[in-house]
Amino acid sequence: MSVRSFDPSSMPTVAMVGGGQLARMTHQAAIALGQRLRVLAADLDDPAAQVTPDVVLGSHTDLAALRKVAIGSHALTFDHEHVPTEHLEALVAEGVNVQPPPQALVYAQDKLAMRRRLSELGVPVPAFAPVATVADAVAFGVEHEWRVVLKAVRGGYDGRGVWMPESEEVAAAIVKEQLEQGVSLLVEAKVDLRRELSAMVARSPFGQAATWPVVETVQRAGQCAVVIAPAPELSDDLATEAETLALNLARELGAVGAMAVELFETRDGALLVNELAMRPHNSGHWGMDGARTGQFEQHVRAVLDYPLGSTEPLAPVVVMANILGAPSAPEMSMDERLHHLFARLPEAKVHLYGKGERKDRKIGHVNVLGADVAVVREQAERAAHWMSHAIWTDGWDPHE
Numbered sequence: 001m002s003v004r005s006f007d008p009s010s011m012p013t014v015a016m017v018g019g020g021q022l023a024r025m026t027h028q029a030a031i032a033l034g035q036r037l038r039v040l041a042a043d044l045d046d047p048a049a050q051v052t053p054d055v056v057l058g059s060h061t062d063l064a065a066l067r068k069v070a071i072g073s074h075a076l077t078f079d080h081e082h083v084p085t086e087h088l089e090a091l092v093a094e095g096v097n098v099q100p101p102p103q104a105l106v107y108a109q110d111k112l113a114m115r116r117r118l119s120e121l122g123v124p125v126p127a128f129a130p131v132a133t134v135a136d137a138v139a140f141g142v143e144h145e146w147r148v149v150l151k152a153v154r155g156g157y158d159g160r161g162v163w164m165p166e167s168e169e170v171a172a173a174i175v176k177e178q179l180e181q182g183v184s185l186l187v188e189a190k191v192d193l194r195r196e197l198s199a200m201v202a203r204s205p206f207g208q209a210a211t212w213p214v215v216e217t218v219q220r221a222g223q224c225a226v227v228i229a230p231a232p233e234l235s236d237d238l239a240t241e242a243e244t245l246a247l248n249l250a251r252e253l254g255a256v257g258a259m260a261v262e263l264f265e266t267r268d269g270a271l272l273v274n275e276l277a278m279r280p281h282n283s284g285h286w287g288m289d290g291a292r293t294g295q296f297e298q299h300v301r302a303v304l305d306y307p308l309g310s311t312e313p314l315a316p317v318v319v320m321a322n323i324l325g326a327p328s329a330p331e332m333s334m335d336e337r338l339h340h341l342f343a344r345l346p347e348a349k350v351h352l353y354g355k356g357e358r359k360d361r362k363i364g365h366v367n368v369l370g371a372d373v374a375v376v377r378e379q380a381e382r383a384a385h386w387m388s389h390a391i392w393t394d395g396w397d398p399h400e
């Protein structure tokens, strides 16, 4: 019988709530640090549960399951923001090292609490109001000439929980339906945006913080499709403003780990905060190949209070394109698509999440590094589209 000579328990254990792709890629980073990630997953088939031997099966709304994954861990952290705040407070009271702490995480969970707190801090956000009745939404809609956005206060992601009604009738129907289902709502002004940016930062409990370059995020159908690092043609002043904002917010709110500040750049060159994510975020995936320290390693380092790594970019331009499920999965297998992609674009770095192909589902991403934004973006998008659809957007035929 052979005996393992390395005792994994001599290294810290990070427990992550949620078994999605963010946990899977955090696990990948933990491996390099001599650790494994323990995950709370709903299903053994979840992306992270497929790859870590340390899985607790259960729901993130079940305090007993949360306790089970937390006990013995050095830090408990998240791949999504849907854990009830009161459960996290209970865990903290029991001595669990919850990072980010619940009093910080709430600003990534509750969009109304976030809008209020940021307004108090003097951080620019779109005009907003809570919606307790149809009349609240209508009054705001009339005031803003129906350039408004309704949002679920909690639980939204990838554009689910976001509505853009353009009339009183449509708004009233949405509000009525959502309130009846027990969904709390807010309404805010629809921003006339030039584009969307993301400022990412990581912060440790000790208070060390490091930003990555500010990126441009391109959304399609309310969902992130492409990220360009750094954001093209962003003035030094605006880049500094965005990074400073992210650093200040991380400190003021007591965030720990990776945090994304989703920003709107308005047509007149101002920045408004859209929302916060206190975890690794889609806008940081480029850094897995494109930065000295990517967000997943940095998140683990931060929640364990290690010194943070250099966030220096490794190329003048890095583009990340999400591989989104096609309306129906192509006949060609994923494996065969990968062969063809590698044959055609050896520079493409591919990350697949082990997820089934469903329309618009994030099933992987491609990173390409280079020097020219247009060239790099075209390559990354062409590669991602190929992986989704088994079609080359430039008409190239692998069998010719």
Ligand SMILES: Nc1ncnc2c1ncn2[C@@H]1O[C@H](COP(=O)(O)OP(=O)(O)OP(=O)(O)O)[C@@H](O)[C@H]1O
Pocket: 126, 149, 151, 156, 157, 158, 159, 160, 161, 162, 188, 189, 190, 191, 192, 193, 196, 219, 222, 223, 224, 262, 274, 275
């Ligand atoms: N006030 C606004 N004005 C203009 N566009 C907006 C506004 N709020 C949201 N959007 C658009 O809708 C998208 C999704 O909104 P938001 O980020 O609040 O939702 P989410 O579903 O929680 O986010 P995520 O896609 O990051 O999970 C934004 O990225 C933006 O494109």
Ligand SMILES: [Mg+2]
Pocket: 262, 274, 275
């Ligand atoms: Mg968002």
